[in-house]
């Protein structure tokens with residue numbers, strides 16, 4: 637029996653990935669920039685065992701549906717191919733945050749699974765190879781492999797589509813205050829959503845302008861320029877949701893409270909608080925603010941009717957093995 641355990645943080649994208657050039661290999665339509673969320677994590681143990689007749693998955697203490705198991709098996713088939721082994725695996729994964737509601741649980745899940753399964757299978761992969769492997773499980777997972785502030789270069793093929801760190805976690809103490817509006821599993825996950833991106837008339841212009849937004853975002857983080865950062869982060873989130881809302885069929889992830897939080901954040905910024913929002917494929921709102929403002933922002937967010945709780949995270953580290 638070969639075993640390894642890894643821990644990974646999810647990430648929040650400031651410049652979003654939406655739509656693929658190659659859906660099978662998950663080569664994205666555009667590059668993206670994110671920050672790892674150090675206070676949220678997935679811990680995953682992988683045991684390859686010659687006595688197993690199929691892969692087994694325990695997710696937060698439960699056996700999940702067949703689709704989740706198939707997705708893990710497809711991923712592990714690739715690991716087995718790379719490592720030249722044939723044993724099935726028992727995978728046990730625990731999250732300390734709600735999954736399936738627009739907090740990128742698949743990112744930390746596949747980043748942790750990549751390191752744990754590659755190690756258990758006897759491989760020692762460098763960071764970019766590990767990021768490429770994680771990308772096959774879930775695109776955004778490739779960004780949870782390196783630490784801190786991370787850029788995923790879109791690339792054209794498997795070999796050049798991976799993520800790397802652009803700034804360490806302590807470069808800028810940005811806090812993600814995640815206003816939880818709903819913990820329900822969303823109807824259309826990002827896997828299916830990416831396939832619809834091309835059906836929106838707006839996707840082409842969103843993608844065509846992506847390198848400009850990436851430059852603005854990278855520069856704003858470099859200079860710790862919150863005003864410039866806020867402008868490009870909100871623009872990018874709105875562009876992605878405009879594509880979602882104009883897809884066929886349309887995807888509308890927002891709920892009334894989502895909009896209430898967007899409006900409150902706008903007011904606070906107008907009144908001088910450095911704060912901005914970004915939203916993934918779900919109704920919850922990621923409210924970003926420099927560290928010193930976070931206690932007040934958290935206190936104000938929880939007052940908004942419909943916000944059930946606020947998860948809080950600082951920038952996080954790279955994926956790593958546990959118990960080494």
Ligand code: PMV
Nearest residue numbers: 649652653775776826916917
């Ligand atoms: O990695 P996926 O397939 O879960 O896609 C992530 C999509 C967004 O979270 C909406 C955007 C992003 O870049 O993380």
